[in-house]
Amino acid sequence: MDVQQKQQAASELRALLGDRVTDRADVRQAHGTGYSYHTCMPPDWVAFPQSAEEIAGIVSICSRYQLPVVPFGAGTSLEGHVLALQGGVCLDMSRMNRILEVDFANMCLRVEAGVTRNQLDAFLDGSGFFFPIGPGVNATLGGMASTRASGTNAVRYGTMKDNVLSLTVVLPNGQCIKTGSKARKSSTGYDLTRLFVGSEGTLGVLADLTLKLHPYPEAIYAAVCAFPSVEAAVNTAIKTIQNGVPIAKIELLDALLMRAVNQYAQLAYPEKPTLFLEFHGSPVEIEGQIRSVQAYAREVGGNEFSWEKEPEARLRLWQARTDAAPAVLAMVPGASLMSTDVCVPISRLAQCIVATQHDIEKNGLFAPILGHVGDGNFHLSIPVNPAIPGQFEKAKALNERLVQRALALEGTCSGEHGIGVGKLAYMAAEHQEAVGVMWAIKKALDPTNLMNPGKLLPL
Amino acid sequence: MDVQQKQQAASELRALLGDRVTDRADVRQAHGTGYSYHTCMPPDWVAFPQSAEEIAGIVSICSRYQLPVVPFGAGTSLEGHVLALQGGVCLDMSRMNRILEVDFANMCLRVEAGVTRNQLDAFLDGSGFFFPIGPGVNATLGGMASTRASGTNAVRYGTMKDNVLSLTVVLPNGQCIKTGSKARKSSTGYDLTRLFVGSEGTLGVLADLTLKLHPYPEAIYAAVCAFPSVEAAVNTAIKTIQNGVPIAKIELLDALLMRAVNQYAQLAYPEKPTLFLEFHGSPVEIEGQIRSVQAYAREVGGNEFSWEKEPEARLRLWQARTDAAPAVLAMVPGASLMSTDVCVPISRLAQCIVATQHDIEKNGLFAPILGHVGDGNFHLSIPVNPAIPGQFEKAKALNERLVQRALALEGTCSGEHGIGVGKLAYMAAEHQEAVGVMWAIKKALDPTNLMNPGKLLPL
Structure with a gap:
């Protein structure tokens, strides 16, 4: 120009x-x-x-x-x-941060795309309803839809794809469309809502979203349990899922991460692979769930749960999980964090995590693991100090090997962070000929490639 | 040619x-x-x-x-x-009816598109897992995916869109692609799985599907409850959903349908709007759920539940619901059934059903109502005797008014049957400019319109 x-x-x-x-x-x-x-x-x-x-x-x-x-x-x-x-x-x-419509009778609400998660949480506080999708940061709902975000509650409540009922989208030609409706289900045409969710701004701009709300649980209990090995912790998660226990959160912190968290927050947790758990329901239901999961944990040598039901104590207990990122950074002064995530079929999860831990050790890196293990999804947080020559390249190579490992185990190169430019190189390996279908859709809606060009779709 | x-x-x-x-x-x-x-x-x-x-x-x-x-x-x-x-x-x-892969560890299985629901149920019997989507007929899994089918369990387990992990699709150009993976979640590119689910064969041919399995519930109880009015029954359903009771089925049969069912199966249910309910979970959980729903029912004048937990008695109780279609046909000798369905936001459901009942009465028709009321979805079964002049046109006009009513209430013209040719006339009214996006996708993948032409997309 x-x-x-x-x-x-x-x-x-x-x-x-x-x-x-x-x-x-x-x-x-x-x-x-x-x-x-x-x-x-x-x-x-x-x-x-x-x-x-x-x-x-x-x-x-x-x-x-x-x-x-x-x-x-x-x-x-x-x-x-x-x-x-x-x-x-x-x-x-x-500036597009208005709550446009509140419809508790239909358990949904319509928000502009710039509304943030914290803003939404504050708005819903005390309403009896909540929105379950929470990435670890104060993202906007539009951004969360664009990357098909999920977070700790996904194991019970699904991801953004399951919790957006309807979208207003501005198309590349300037036209404004509405996808979906407030009806809970529909068999009328292509599922455009789920096409735009996860499309990373490459097909149009999300202007507003109608979100599915969930009743705030009657009770919430949290628990922590240390295990002798990653396998033991992951097997407890698998058994929990396979038995249909509707657990709300089941998060794995590896021994390295527990050490970081202990140091950061002056805590004294065992520095072993640890599950942080959350249960939603009536007290009777929750006690049944806890009994089941505790039994699965005991079978593989897991500790007795420490658990909390009062809101303050519960939040204190979860604080260790919440502090994961700053705790990791605090271990490596001057570093910034390279965060990556993969997701594998749950039966392959322990194998994938253990192989990754060996890889980290063998290459002399420091990279704690944090997993939404009920979904088979886990994160690697790699602190990288740009002042140390070669560290960035080493971190990138580790990330690359992690992705290849996940794909070889029938997994996906990102469970919840998305492709952007960072994972572009793996799209062809993961989706093969289906990438051609994605390009065909892209070209049909955005023929001159103006919408967030260079993201999601590999050349 | x-x-x-x-x-x-x-x-x-x-x-x-x-x-x-x-x-x-x-x-x-x-x-x-x-x-x-x-x-x-x-x-x-x-x-x-x-x-x-x-x-x-x-x-x-x-x-x-x-x-x-x-x-x-x-x-x-x-x-x-x-x-x-x-x-x-x-x-x-x-002839494509093989079970290709069984993977209970990952709670999924891969089947060819011609496998039927009954075949799948028989295969899974005793495995500890089940596939929850069940339309009222012995459809194929490929057909169910193509129409985004759901059925009675959708209120708890979702529809086909929520229960297909991956597809093998033959594209109009003869290319074969795989969408999705066994990983429970992914943020890697356009959601092609959910684009093909519900596309009614207009974008390609489904060759096989990887389905999500669910653990067979520890216990299943069934209950029946008659209400003084449709509103009372629907309000009980709404309260059940709003309070997060994870009910597995909540089906409304209106008074007309209860009469048909009584006559057909020589039963003696009250001929009033009636909810048929099913609860899944541990006995303790279920008893908690039943207590809650019974309390909501009592508040609006519902009867005491009759309920069953033994498999045989439970199936006998549900038989009345299962017999709905033949029972309706038996009331009108020589007729065949025009079945239609709409879905509205749940707060509008009672209004939509009652207005439809008035419409039926006013026009001298016989058309019982059956609803998956937890989703806001209901069916009208209109027996039509082709020998009676004008009856078909009257039935079609009733269907048309029903659709317009649902759309006016922010609903959708089909909750689970799909568009085919029968609902083509309503696509533009429901989706407006978004139909253009659907056409753009269709033309991108099937430029000469060979795949199931004339279906789903209005001219």
Whole structure:
């Protein structure tokens, strides 16, 4: 694009948005990266739309000038989803943070895409309902839908794909569509809601979402249990799932991570593979669940549970899990975190984790493991100090071997972080000819590749 | 297509399939209709493939000669999905009925698309696992995936969209792809599994499916409860859902249907709106669930539950629900059944059912209502005697008003039967501009519209 065209585009954006579009270097810089190790790639402009109509206006201008459009939620993506690889306009959704409709009778609510998880939690507090999807950060709901996020509750409540009823989407041609409805099920046409969920902004911009709410449990108990080995802990998780115990959270922290957490928060947990558990239901139901899971744990040499039912004590107990990321960082001064995740069929989970631990040890790295083990999903947190030569490359190679290991075990290269640019190299290996179908859909909806170009789909 | 081309196509099909392709009139006739009121439209040939490779071969021949491809499961579709509107080749999947892989450790199993529900149930009997999706007929799993089927257990276990992990699909270009994996969750690219589920054979042919299994419940109790009004019954269902009671089935039979069922099976149930309920879990959990639901029922004047926990007594109790279709038909000698379904947000359900009952009465029709009320989904069964002039048109007009009513209440024109040709007229009203996105996807994957043409997508 020549200078004159660029000025023309800028003046159209300003005419639409006034001072809600900017090319200030600091703002562009702040929008060129997520919580990730990827090099910042700032957009040419950052726009702050306030409505679906404004998004449509911006997208139309971008389409006319062939400018890339990069949606931006809270900037917490881990795989470089918000990098403006080819410049263009970043759509910062932070001003689209209204709760549009509350419908407790139908257990749903409609929010603009820029509403954050913490904002939603605060809004729902005391309502008797909650939204179960929680990544470890204060992401926006739009971002969470775009990456098909999940988190600790997914084992019971599913992921974003299971908890979005309906979407308003601005298409690359500037048209605005609604997918789905408030009806709990439907057999009427292609499932566009689930096509846009997980599409990482490559097919359109999510303007608002209708979310499924769940009744707040009558009671919540939390428990912690240490095991002699990763296998023992994972086998307890498998047995829990196979027996249909509707556990709400079942999180594995490996021995390394328990050490980090103990040091960080001055705790005295056994430095062994440990399950953090949460149970939802009536007290009678929960006690039945705890009895079952405790029995499975005992069979493989797990400790007796320490468990809590009072909210404060429960949160204190879970704090160790919540502190995982800062605890890991505190072990390696000057480092920042390379976070990665894979997901395998649950029967392969222990094998995958143990092989990964050996890999880490053999290569002299420090990389604790944290798993949503009920789903077969786990994270590796690799602190990387850029000042130490070769450390970044070593971390990347470890990540690469982890992905290959997961794929060889019939798994997937990301359970919940998404592809972005960070996992692009593995799409072909995982999906093979199906990548062609994804490209066909992309080209059908976005023929000139303006929507978050360079993400999700490998060249 | 001229005669010579047709002969050429036939000889290529015969070369591939031998006597597993036929143009015998009786076979073609038997494949030109489902369980529906639509006029039979026979295909030119019926093929019986035995593998994904053979499907690919047939599709390639069809693509070369521009012949439509119509997948055929058990022929139990209710909306004319299998009508060969433009002739072509019907793919009868009945010979693709192998269980390909059993993986209880990962709670899944892979089946060819022609495996039927009854076959699957028999296979899983005694395994400790079950597959929860059950339409009222012995459909194939491929057909159930294609129409996004659900049934009585959906309120707890979801629909086909929630219970298919992975698909093998033969694309219109003859290419074979695999979608998804055995991993329970993934954030890697467009959700092709859920795009093909519900696509009614218009994007490709399903060759096999990996299904999610669920642990067979420790105990199953069934209960029946009569109510003074539809509102009272529906409000009990709403309260059950809103309080998070994980009920497995909650089915409404209206007073008319209870009368039909009593007559058909010589039973003596009160001829009032009645809920048939099923509870899964441990006996302690179930008793807690029953206590809760019984309390909600009492608040609105519902009777005391009659309930059963022994398998035989439980099945006897549910027999009344199972007999619904033949019971309705028995009331109107010489009639066949026009079945339709809609789904509305649950808060609108009582309003929608009551308005529909008034409509039926006002128009002098006989049409009992059966609802999967936990999902807001209900069926109207309209016996139509073709010998009575005007009855068919009256039934169609009732169906049309029902759909308009559901859409006006923010619902959907089909909860589980699909679009086929029967509901095509309502796609634009329900999905508006989103139909354009569906067409764009269709054209991208099937540019010459050979895959089940004339279904799902309105012109």
